[in-house]
Amino acid sequence: MPEVIQSKPKEKKNIKIVKDATCTFCGCVCDDMELTVDLDEHRITKAKNACVLGRAWFYEHVLEDRPVVLIDGKEATLEEGMDTAAQILVDAKFPITYGLSDCTCEAQRVAVDIMDTINGNVDTTTSVCHGPSGMAFQGVGESTATLGEIRNRADLVIYWGGNPAESHPRHFTRYAVTPKGMYIPNGKKDRTVVLVDVRKTSSTPVADIFVQVKPGKDFEVLWALRALVKGKRISKDIEEQTGVSREMLDDLVYRMKNCQYGVLFLGMGLTMTRGRHFNSGAVYSLAADLNEFTHFVAKPVRGHGNVTGADNVVSWQTGYPFGVNFNRGYPRFNPGEFTTSDVLARGETDAAMIIASDPASNFSRRAIEHLAKIPVITMDTKETHTTKISKVRFAVATYGINTGGTVYRMDDVPISLRPAFDSPFPTDQEVLEGIRQRVKRLLTGSKARTAF
Amino acid sequence: MTTTFLRLHTQPDVPLEAEAISPVAIAGLSELGIEHLPVLHGNIKAKIGDFFKVTGKGVPDILLEGDLGKIKMIGAGMSAGSITIEGNVGMHVGIGMSGGEILVKGNASDWVGPEMSGGRIVVKGNAGHMIGSAFRGQAIGITGGEIFIHGDAKNEIGNSMRRGLIAIGGDAGDFTAVNMRAGTVIVMGKMGVRAGAGMIRGTVVCFEDAPMLPSFEFSCKYQPLFLRLYLIRLQENGFENKITDQHLNGKYRRYSGDGIELNRGEILLFSR
Numbered sequence: 001m002p003e004v005i006q007s008k009p010k011e012k013k014n015i016k017i018v019k020d021a022t023c024t025f026c027g028c029v030c031d032d033m034e035l036t037v038d039l040d041e042h043r044i045t046k047a048k049n050a051c052v053l054g055r056a057w058f059y060e061h062v063l064e065d066r067p068v069v070l071i072d073g074k075e076a077t078l079e080e081g082m083d084t085a086a087q088i089l090v091d092a093k094f095p096i097t098y099g100l101s102d103c104t105c106e107a108q109r110v111a112v113d114i115m116d117t118i119n120g121n122v123d124t125t126t127s128v129c130h131g132p133s134g135m136a137f138q139g140v141g142e143s144t145a146t147l148g149e150i151r152n153r154a155d156l157v158i159y160w161g162g163n164p165a166e167s168h169p170r171h172f173t174r175y176a177v178t179p180k181g182m183y184i185p186n187g188k189k190d191r192t193v194v195l196v197d198v199r200k201t202s203s204t205p206v207a208d209i210f211v212q213v214k215p216g217k218d219f220e221v222l223w224a225l226r227a228l229v230k231g232k233r234i235s236k237d238i239e240e241q242t243g244v245s246r247e248m249l250d251d252l253v254y255r256m257k258n259c260q261y262g263v264l265f266l267g268m269g270l271t272m273t274r275g276r277h278f279n280s281g282a283v284y285s286l287a288a289d290l291n292e293f294t295h296f297v298a299k300p301v302r303g304h305g306n307v308t309g310a311d312n313v314v315s316w317q318t319g320y321p322f323g324v325n326f327n328r329g330y331p332r333f334n335p336g337e338f339t340t341s342d343v344l345a346r347g348e349t350d351a352a353m354i355i356a357s358d359p360a361s362n363f364s365r366r367a368i369e370h371l372a373k374i375p376v377i378t379m380d381t382k383e384t385h386t387t388k389i390s391k392v393r394f395a396v397a398t399y400g401i402n403t404g405g406t407v408y409r410m411d412d413v414p415i416s417l418r419p420a421f422d423s424p425f426p427t428d429q430e431v432l433e434g435i436r437q438r439v440k441r442l443l444t445g446s447k448a449r450t451a452f
Numbered sequence: 453m454t455t456t457f458l459r460l461h462t463q464p465d466v467p468l469e470a471e472a473i474s475p476v477a478i479a480g481l482s483e484l485g486i487e488h489l490p491v492l493h494g495n496i497k498a499k500i501g502d503f504f505k506v507t508g509k510g511v512p513d514i515l516l517e518g519d520l521g522k523i524k525m526i527g528a529g530m531s532a533g534s535i536t537i538e539g540n541v542g543m544h545v546g547i548g549m550s551g552g553e554i555l556v557k558g559n560a561s562d563w564v565g566p567e568m569s570g571g572r573i574v575v576k577g578n579a580g581h582m583i584g585s586a587f588r589g590q591a592i593g594i595t596g597g598e599i600f601i602h603g604d605a606k607n608e609i610g611n612s613m614r615r616g617l618i619a620i621g622g623d624a625g626d627f628t629a630v631n632m633r634a635g636t637v638i639v640m641g642k643m644g645v646r647a648g649a650g651m652i653r654g655t656v657v658c659f660e661d662a663p664m665l666p667s668f669e670f671s672c673k674y675q676p677l678f679l680r681l682y683l684i685r686l687q688e689n690g691f692e693n694k695i696t697d698q699h700l701n702g703k704y705r706r707y708s709g710d711g712i713e714l715n716r717g718e719i720l721l722f723s724r
Contacts, residue, residue, distance in 0.1 A: 092494075093465060093466045093493060093494030093495060093496050094465075094466035094467065094494035094495065095495075118495065119495035120495065135588060138588060138589045139588075139589070219646060219649075220646075220665060220666055223649065223665055223666060223667055223712065224666040224667070226667075226712050227666065227667045227711050227712050230712060232667065232711040232712060232715075233669060233711060234666040234667060234711070235664065235666045235667075235668070235669070238666050241663075241666065242666075274626065274645070275626070275627075275646065278627060278630065278646070278649065326495070327469070327492060327494060327495045328469075328492065333588060333589070334587070334588060335588065336562060336581065336582070337543060337562070337563075348466055348467050348522070349466065350465060350466055350494070449495060452469075452490070452492045452497060
C-alpha cells in the first residue's frame with residue numbers, strides 16, 4: 001500500500017499588514033499601497049494596488065547578507081568607515097556629491113550640509129534627467145499644479161516625449177487619464193488625451209490623438225505651436241520639416257485654446273534629446289502663452305522616487321536645484337561647469353561621495369575612468385558598478401521599505417513613508433550624520449572653511 | 453620691462469579660479485606682490501606664486517605661458533591692458549571685461565567673455581559652448597565688445613546678447629544667438645539648428661546654408677551695405693582667409709524673426 005502522506009497544518013506566520021504604505025520606485029510615489037509583510041522571512045508577500053514596477057520593487061526586496069562597511073574591499077566597522085569617509089572629504093580640494101534621488105529628504109539635507117561645510121560640489125541625478133527642465137524653469141518660469149488638481153480638473157492632457165505606460169504605469173489610472181474627478185465626472189470620456197512621440201509605444205493606445213514627430217524635431221513643432229497660438233505665421237514646409245501636418249497643428253491649437261484646463265506632461269524624450277533645456281523651455285513657454293486663453297499647466301514627469309525631493313532640498317538649502325558649487329563658501333549654479341558628468345569627464349574632482357546612484361554604469365567612458373582613479377565613497381542598497389570601484393562602501397537600508405522619512409512626489413507634494421520591516425543596515429541619514437559630525441570635528445576652529 | 457610674464461610651473465590638480473590674473477589686479481605690484489595674489493584652488497586658498505613664476509613688474513600687459521586649460525576666470529573684469537595666452541585657456545576667460553584685449557593662441561573652453569561690456573577677446577583655436585552669453589538665470593548676456601573665434605565654437609553662441617560683435621571663423625553649434633536682444637553674430641562656417649530661436653532684434657550672418665525655424669520668414673535677397681563694413685573690419689583683424697570678395701559683394705537671403713517675439717531680428721544667409 002502506498003504511504004499516506006498527511007499534510008502538516010500550516011504554521012501561523014508572523015504577518016504584518018501595512019496600510020497606506022508608499023511606493024518609492026518612480027516619481028508617482030503612490031501612497032495607497034497595502035503591504036502584507038512576512039516578518040519571519042523579512043519580505044513583502046503582497047502589495048495591493050501596486051503596479052508592475054511597484055510589485056517588483058516590493059517583492060524582490062530581500063535583506064542581503066553582506067558587510068555594512070568595506071574599506072578597500074576589506075570589512076570594517078561603521079565607525080571606521082565614517083572616519084575614513086570624513087577624512088577623504090576633508091582632504092579633497094574639489095569633493096563632489098552625486099546621486100541623492102533614491103534616499104529620503106532627511107538624508108539629502110545632511111549631504112548638502114556636508115558639502116556646504118567642506119566647500120564641495122552638490123549635484124543630483126536631476127542633472128542627467130530633468131535638469132534641463134530645472135534650467136528652463138529658471139529661464140522662463142512654470143505654470144504648475146499638483147496631480148490632484150490635474151485629476152480633478154484637466155480635460156485636455158498632453159504627454160510629450162514619454163512612455164508612462166511603461167515608466168509610470170499608474171500615472172494614467174491614478175492621476176491624469178482614467179480617474180473621475182470633481183469636474184471630470186466621467187473620467188476618460190470627459191478628457192482628450194494627446195500623445196506626442198517619435199514612435200508608437202505601449203502608451204499610444206491610451207491616446208485619443210497620437211502625434212508622431214520626426215526624431216529631433218520636437219522643438220520645431222513646439223515653436224510652430226507657440227507661433228500659431230499667438231496668431232503668427234509659420235513656414236509652409238512644416239510637415240516636411242517635422243512630420244506633423246498643418247491641419248494637425250491647427251487642430252491641436254484649437255483644442256488647447258478651447259479646453260477648460262489643459263496640462264502638458266513633458267518626458268525625457270524632450271530633456272535628453274537635442275535642444276534639452278530649450279525643449280523644456282518651449283513647453284513651459286507654450287503653457288504660459290496658452291494662459292491668455294484658458295488655464296494651462298506644464299509638469300515634468302519625474303523618474304526616481306525622490307528626485308523631486310532632491311531638487312527641493314538642494315533648492316531650499318542653496319537656492320538652486322542641482323549643479324551647485326560651494327568652493328567659494330557660497331553657492332554658485334552652473335550646469336555644464338558643476339554638473340557631475342561634466343566635472344568627471346574633464347577630470348576635475350579629487351574625491352566623490354555617491355549616494356544611491358550608479359554613475360559608473362551609465363556615464364561617459366572618460367567620466368568613469370576618472371571616477372576609478374579617485375577615492376569614492378558610496379552608499380547603496382545593492383552592489384553596483386560604482387560600489388565595486390569605491391574606496392569606502394556603505395551598505396544601507398532601503399528607503400520606503402526599511403526606513404521612514406519624507407519623499408516628494410513629482411508634483412512637489414511631500415509624502416511620509418511607512419516602512420514595512422526593519423533592516424540590519426544603517427540608513428543613509430545615519431551614515432551621513434556620522435560623516436557630518438566627523439567632518440565638522442575635523443574642520444573646527446582655525447581649520448573651518450571660510451568664504452573666498 | 454614692458455610685459456608681466458607668468459609661466460606655469462605647477463599644473464593645478466583641480467580647477468583654479470584665478471581672477472587675480474588680470475591687469476586690474478596686478479597694476480603697480482612687484483613680482484613678489486603678484487606672486488602673493490590670492491587664487492582659489494578647488495576649495496583651498498592659494499597664491500599665484502604656487503603655480504606661476506612671475507617675471508616683471510605689474511604693467512598692464514600680461515604674457516601667460518603653459519597649458520591653462522584648468523585655469524578659470526583669467527582677465528576677469530579687466531578694463532584696459534592686454535593678456536596674451538600662449539596655449540589653451542579654461543572657462544570664463546574675460547568674464548565681465550569692459551576694455552582691453554585678450555589673445556588666446558590655443559583653444560578656449562566654455563563661457564568665453566560671459567557678460568562682457570567692452571574690449572576684445574581673440575581665440576586662435578576652437579572654443580566651447582556659451583561664447584559671449586548670459587549666465588544661467590540672467591536675462592541679458594554681453595552688452596558690448598568683440599569676440600573673435602578663429603576655429604569652431606559649440607552651442608548657444610551669444611545667448612541673450614544685448615550688443616556687441618561675435619565672429620566665428622569655423623562652424624557654430626546649435627541655438628546660435630538664442631534669445632538675442634540685439635548685436636551681431638557672424639558665422640563663417642556651418643551653423644547648427646535653431647539659430648535665432650526667441651531673438652527679438654539683432655543680426656545673425658552665416659556664409660553657409662542653415663535650417664530655419666518655422667517662425668522665421670523669408671523677406672528678400674539683397675546686398676546689405678552694413679555687412680560690407682563689418683566684413684572689411686573682420687578682414688583687417690585676421691579673418692582675411694575666410695572672407696572673400698564674393699562675401700563682400702555677394703547677395704544674402706534675409707529671414708526675419710523670431711515671429712514668436714518682436715520679429716525685428718534677422719538671419720542673413722550668403723547666397724552664391
